[in-house]
Amino acid sequence: MTKQKILLIEDDEDQILMYQTKLELEGFSIFAAETAEKGLLLAKEERPNLVLLDLLLKELTVPTGLEILKKLKAEKITKDIPVVVLTNFGTMEVKQESMRLGATDFIIKSQITPSKLVEIIRKSLNKK
Amino acid sequence: MYIFAIVIINLINFLLCVFILRSNPHKKINRSFSAIIFLVILWSISLFLSDQIKGQAALFWNKFIFTVAFLQGAFLFYFGALFPFSIIKIEKIAKYFFLPFGILLSILSVSTNLIVEKIEFFDWGTNVEPGSLYGSFIGFMSISVIGMLIILIAKYKKSVGLERFQLRYMFLGMVLSAIVTLTTNMFLPLITGNNEFAKYGPLSMIFLIGFTTYAIIRHRLMDIRLVIKRTTVYVSTVILILLFALGLYGLELKYFKETVPPGVWGPIVLLVGLIIFDPLKKVFEGLANKYFFASLYNYQATLEKLARELTHSIDLDEIIDSIVKTIRDTMKLDRTGVLLFDEQTHNYEVRQTIGFTVANGISLVRNNFLTNYLLEKRQPVIYQELESLQNNGNGENSEIGKLKTNMKRIEASLCLPLIIKDKLIGIIVLGEKISRDAYTDEDLRLLESLGNQASVAIENARLYNNMEEIVEAKTKEVRQKNIHLEKLLKMRSEFLDITSHQLRTPTSVLIGILEMAMSGDLDRLPKERKLQQFSGAYLKARKLEQIISDLLRASELDSAPFELELKDFKEINLEEFLNRAISSKSMEAEKQQVKIFLKKPLPLSKIYGEERFLEEAFGNLLDNAIKYTPEENKQTGEKGEIVILVEKKDDYVVIKIKDNGIGIPKEEIKKLFEKFSRASNAKEMYTDGTGLGLFIVKEIIKGHKGKVEVESKLGQGSTFSVFLPIEAPA
Numbered sequence: 001m002t003k004q005k006i007l008l009i010e011d012d013e014d015q016i017l018m019y020q021t022k023l024e025l026e027g028f029s030i031f032a033a034e035t036a037e038k039g040l041l042l043a044k045e046e047r048p049n050l051v052l053l054d055l056l057l058k059e060l061t062v063p064t065g066l067e068i069l070k071k072l073k074a075e076k077i078t079k080d081i082p083v084v085v086l087t088n089f090g091t092m093e094v095k096q097e098s099m100r101l102g103a104t105d106f107i108i109k110s111q112i113t114p115s116k117l118v119e120i121i122r123k124s125l126n127k128k
Numbered sequence: 129m130y131i132f133a134i135v136i137i138n139l140i141n142f143l144l145c146v147f148i149l150r151s152n153p154h155k156k157i158n159r160s161f162s163a164i165i166f167l168v169i170l171w172s173i174s175l176f177l178s179d180q181i182k183g184q185a186a187l188f189w190n191k192f193i194f195t196v197a198f199l200q201g202a203f204l205f206y207f208g209a210l211f212p213f214s215i216i217k218i219e220k221i222a223k224y225f226f227l228p229f230g231i232l233l234s235i236l237s238v239s240t241n242l243i244v245e246k247i248e249f250f251d252w253g254t255n256v257e258p259g260s261l262y263g264s265f266i267g268f269m270s271i272s273v274i275g276m277l278i279i280l281i282a283k284y285k286k287s288v289g290l291e292r293f294q295l296r297y298m299f300l301g302m303v304l305s306a307i308v309t310l311t312t313n314m315f316l317p318l319i320t321g322n323n324e325f326a327k328y329g330p331l332s333m334i335f336l337i338g339f340t341t342y343a344i345i346r347h348r349l350m351d352i353r354l355v356i357k358r359t360t361v362y363v364s365t366v367i368l369i370l371l372f373a374l375g376l377y378g379l380e381l382k383y384f385k386e387t388v389p390p391g392v393w394g395p396i397v398l399l400v401g402l403i404i405f406d407p408l409k410k411v412f413e414g415l416a417n418k419y420f421f422a423s424l425y426n427y428q429a430t431l432e433k434l435a436r437e438l439t440h441s442i443d444l445d446e447i448i449d450s451i452v453k454t455i456r457d458t459m460k461l462d463r464t465g466v467l468l469f470d471e472q473t474h475n476y477e478v479r480q481t482i483g484f485t486v487a488n489g490i491s492l493v494r495n496n497f498l499t500n501y502l503l504e505k506r507q508p509v510i511y512q513e514l515e516s517l518q519n520n521g522n523g524e525n526s527e528i529g530k531l532k533t534n535m536k537r538i539e540a541s542l543c544l545p546l547i548i549k550d551k552l553i554g555i556i557v558l559g560e561k562i563s564r565d566a567y568t569d570e571d572l573r574l575l576e577s578l579g580n581q582a583s584v585a586i587e588n589a590r591l592y593n594n595m596e597e598i599v600e601a602k603t604k605e606v607r608q609k610n611i612h613l614e615k616l617l618k619m620r621s622e623f624l625d626i627t628s629h630q631l632r633t634p635t636s637v638l639i640g641i642l643e644m645a646m647s648g649d650l651d652r653l654p655k656e657r658k659l660q661q662f663s664g665a666y667l668k669a670r671k672l673e674q675i676i677s678d679l680l681r682a683s684e685l686d687s688a689p690f691e692l693e694l695k696d697f698k699e700i701n702l703e704e705f706l707n708r709a710i711s712s713k714s715m716e717a718e719k720q721q722v723k724i725f726l727k728k729p730l731p732l733s734k735i736y737g738e739e740r741f742l743e744e745a746f747g748n749l750l751d752n753a754i755k756y757t758p759e760e761n762k763q764t765g766e767k768g769e770i771v772i773l774v775e776k777k778d779d780y781v782v783i784k785i786k787d788n789g790i791g792i793p794k795e796e797i798k799k800l801f802e803k804f805s806r807a808s809n810a811k812e813m814y815t816d817g818t819g820l821g822l823f824i825v826k827e828i829i830k831g832h833k834g835k836v837e838v839e840s841k842l843g844q845g846s847t848f849s850v851f852l853p854i855e856a857p858a
Contacts, residue, residue: 012633014664018640021661025649056629088632091625109636113643 003029007048009039022114055087073102194237201272202230208276212291289566294343301339308332361412444589463559498534502545503552546583634672641665682820690831697856721759722768736856745828748821757789763843780851788845801826
């Protein structure tokens with residue numbers, strides 16, 4: 001069975017390390033992108049099964065993650081890939097916007113544990 | 129009857145003579161006219177006596193008549209030269225020719241027989257024989273009187289304003305006197321054949337004297353036309369009623385003699401007369417207003433009209449416009465202007481002028497003599513009257529002179545003050561009437577009323593404008609406050625969003641790592657990897673603490689600035705302190721692969737302050753330096769490093785933290801030390817800043833009586849310099 005590919009768009013090193021560790025232990029194949037550009041590129045090239053997207057990347061105050069989400073859902077290649085928004089920027093406004101833009105789920109990092117994240121990922125993948 | 133008339137009239141003449149002399153004993157006009165009046169009295173007396181007395185004394189008195197007459201002629205000419213303004217050449221002719229000549233002739237007439245030779249008495253009357261030089265009498269008198277008339281007429285043509293009035297009055301007096309004299313001395317004798325009336329002739333001089341006296345003494349003359357009008361109306365009314373009464377009497381005599389008892393008809397007529405007097409007078413007044421000098425304005429109507437106009441508007445310009453127009457149109461002036469006091473420039477600024485030449489300096493300075501005078505007197509000031517005030521020899525001569533200069537400078541003939549509550553808010557400046565008449569009493573009363581109304585209207589308009597301005601300013605203030613409030617609220621919500629993000633980031637890592645430890649996931653990792661995870665979590669935990677601490681600090685410093693008391697300043701070993709600071713950040717530095725050095729030797733060994741707080745400050749500065757210095761500088765290719773330098777400058781020790789990191793854009797340096805400000809390029813490297821660090825550093829160093837400065841070059845690095853006083857504050 002091929003490993004499920006997960007694209008993690010996240011800029012915090014420690015976060016990346018943690019999620020990589022856990023998800024690899026759980027049998028996923030992870031690759032990370034620290035910028036929006038890199039993220040979009042990898043999504044197109046690698047065609048992951050799921051994208052984990054952080055909203056606050058290099059621009060403080062503006063959740064650039066939403067832009068990435070929009071683009072992902074606009075491109076033919078990537079529009080069907082489920083995107084789980086995984087962020088610490090938890091305003092209601094942004095949550096609503098993410099769901100409207102087509103995110104599968106909206107998670108606040110500090111509110112879940114790595115195991116829980118794995119569950120959510122599995123659920124999203126199985127939904128397909 | 130005749131005696132009675134003579135006595136009364138000469139008494140009046142005498143009174144006028146004294147009156148004129150006393151009102152201004154210094155003026156030549158007054159003195160010469162007094163002389164004339166006196167001579168008229170003498171003339172009257174001598175006429176009387178020459179008529180009554182018989183015998184040798186009669187001759188004397190007849191001669192005396194001519195004596196007086198010669199002097200009169202001379203003085204009349206002299207007076208003509210002086211009144212109302214003097215023509216020097218003619219005055220000299222009068223003084224050096226006419227007067228001496230007249231005196232000579234008068235002496236001749238009284239002491240010789242050259243003028244009057246003898247006198248003969250007949251039944252039918254007296255005959256006076258003229259002497260050989262009688263012709264000189266005719267000649268001299270003609271020349272004097274005609275000369276005087278010519279001069280006066282010439283002056284009238286040239287005259288302006290007040291002088292014009294005075295001459296008019298004099299002419300009126302002359303005309304009246306002439307008419308009466310001609311009547312008594314020519315027409316009546318011709319008609320009745322009786323010479324009796326001739327002796328009343330001289331008494332008619334009272335008209336000339338009376339009117340001229342008035343003209344000399346009074347400063348401000350009622351418009352003659354008004355006088356004529358009023359007199360005519362009154363007399364017409366009286367005559368009409370008299371005729372009416374006479375008519376009724378005639379009726380009574382003819383028809384009612386038997387039926388009505390005597391003594392009853394009289395009161396009845398009187399009653400009727402009284403009742404119809406007033407209405408009749410009003411009728412005549414109406415007629416007079418329409419057909420007789422119709423150009424004279426109706427005082428009341430003007431006021432009412434203006435009052436109505438003024439209440440319609442609160443626009444200052446409109447008000448001034450209508451005031452100026454009303455005055456100009458009603459009084460037919462050549463120049464009108466309004467000056468209003470300007471609060472900002474403290475001058476009386478010109479608001480509107482019509483007819484003034486552009487070049488004149490019509491704007492006055494505040495404490496100008498004229499403005500003070502207007503405020504004090506609260507009455508209009510007329511330029512021409514200042515002249516006579518001056519000539520009356522008041523003590524304020526120089527002040528009057530200054531007033532005149534001021535008024536002349538602004539081409540004002542009349543200045544009307546606008547006063548509200550002891551403040552001169554403005555001046556209405558008027559020129560001459562187009563008819564060149566002077567301002568009359570009525571004019572002034574009208575102007576004063578207009579002035580009062582104008583003052584109130586202007587002040588109201590001003591106040592209203594001020595109110596509008598105040599309201600506008602307040603509204604603007606409120607609007608700005610609202611905008612500010614909105615901004616603050618936005619900032620606050622942004623702050624919460626960001627801060628919660630900052631707090632969550634380390635928390636999520638802690639939770640994650642701990643869960644993985646508990647579930648045994650970490651045990652499945654190679655040792656290196658496991659250690660890596662734990663140290664990552666550890667640093668995140670410290671980071672969390674840092675954020676909480678920053679937030680707390682910033683909040684404290686917000687409410688009260690940090691101040692160190694003198695006793696808190698303790699001695700600190702500089703080298704040890706800096707080394708401790710460096711080692712406290714060693715893990716962070718290592719993680720970033722950045723090296724921190726302290727440049728030795730240090731120029732001094734001690735600093736003063738509160739160590740705990742300085743630790744915080746330097747901790748923050750090092751944090752920043754580490755955060756924003758990459759392992760390798762993209763521009764220069766250098767290895768990332770941070771150097772701490774210590775220098776001495778004036779009374780300060782300067783501790784510099786110099787990095788070769790990403791630097792700070794120039795425009796953003798100013799705002800660096802404000803709360804929540806982060807340079808735009810900071811986001812390139814690190815999104816985890818609270819934006820509070822430098823703010824805290826600034827406050828702590830300020831509390832130590834020092835300061836923080838930064839120099840930076842984008843892409844090449846920054847140097848933060850902390851200045852602390854070398855000596856502890858005493």
